[in-house]
Amino acid sequence: MAVYQNREAYIPYRRGDLIELCLEDGLLNPADVPKFRSFCEILSAYHHFKFHRLLEQLKSNYAPFDPDADVQAIASLQATQKEQKIGQLVEDFRKLLEGANYFPVSKKKLKQACNEKSLIELNTDIDFADFERVICYCRGNTTKQIQVKKLFRKVDYSLNIFERVALLLKCKEEEYFLKKEVSLEQLNFTPGKAYIYLYKNIPKSDIDFIFPNIQTSMTWKDRLLFWVPTVGAAIPLLLKVLPQLLFIVGVILFVTVGVSEIADSKIYRRDVQELMPIVIATLSLGITLGGFAFKQYSNYQNKQLKFQKSVTETLFFKNLASNSSVLNALIDAAEEEECKEIILIYYHILTSDRLLTPQQLDNRIEDWMEKTFGTKIDFDIKHSLKNLAAIRGKIPVSGLSDSEIPETPLLQYDRAGRCQVLPLDEARRVIDDIWDNIFS
16 A cells, blocks of 8 residues: 555545545446445444444543533542543544544644744743643644735745644643642633644644643843843943943932032032033933833734734634534544545445455555545555444345354455455345344
8 A cells, every 4th residue: 555645544525425426437337326325325324323322432531521511420530530531531532533534743743833933923832741631633734825024025934734633631630730839710721621622724833822821922032122222222321321420429419408518529510510411311311222122022012912812813713613512523524534435445346347455445546536536645445444344244044043144244355365345235234234233
């Protein structure tokens, strides 16, 4: 099987559209067209029930950690029970995302993405130590060309975008944050809970926006613009004023205690009058520097406001689902993907004029997708064949009891490792038998 660096296994088309385009190939006999539709329909129903079971298991394990829960637990869980539930939740969450053809992003790569330079020049920091578990998966790694205004010209910028981002965060307990001397009221999350997010069209450099504990600070550029001009102007001013420091003290005394009391200090009115322009110039320059520093700080504040606006827009307009609703959305996506993969495999084996090895089948499906849709994918043949072979049931045989009939899988291999599937009539009987015994 070919391995591609720039392709994904995700099939970006509806299941119904794939079925119709398979039929438009004209490779099936007219009498088999309704049978194929029926097979796809009952196969989809079977997968719907199968994934419904997984959804119930996910919801049960997520319930103790759901920050949006509006129901009360009958009994509190022990620490070991909570650990078991969060462990099973994470395991099922990974399987669900992989079934939906998402690819994992390791914590190391996630930290690297968070450290990438954003279009808004602010330092951002994510304390990953605040979380017990950090699970991130993405789908749809694309590149978008945009124009960014730099001074008096526009610069072309290449933006790496994840079309879908799924994130699970299990926060540490209250004791951890109390030891850090962090006020629990200031946290944007509840300690001990698990947060699940599903976002669309997130730039790789802005993936830190979706973390609830993001912190901002000045960049080195902001710090230099704030301090260097101020210090640079203050040094010559200080050198100029330092020799006249005695005169400044004299002015203060002249204003506060009068002329007679400072006569002994030999400071005369003429000296004071000559010093007044220096004092005024000093105050003026001080006000100018203060105004400049205030302007630079205001620019930083404006950056913060722009950053907060971008974060708000990301959380509001790009959020597809949060917490328990993410599980429903991902279950639907995984169910759709697995059905599409099995239908494509079954159809291409059924209509091939020769037996195909897994590698030949993989190439045939990828070529068909490119020819039909103009879309290049990296079809996950191993996982899909395994799912198809796992569907097995009994085909009724006259004269034999149910216990005497062996189970038959939809997919089998010959001695040369080539793929074979049951004809449509027998395949429908197998799935019908599975339905009849679904609760057994």
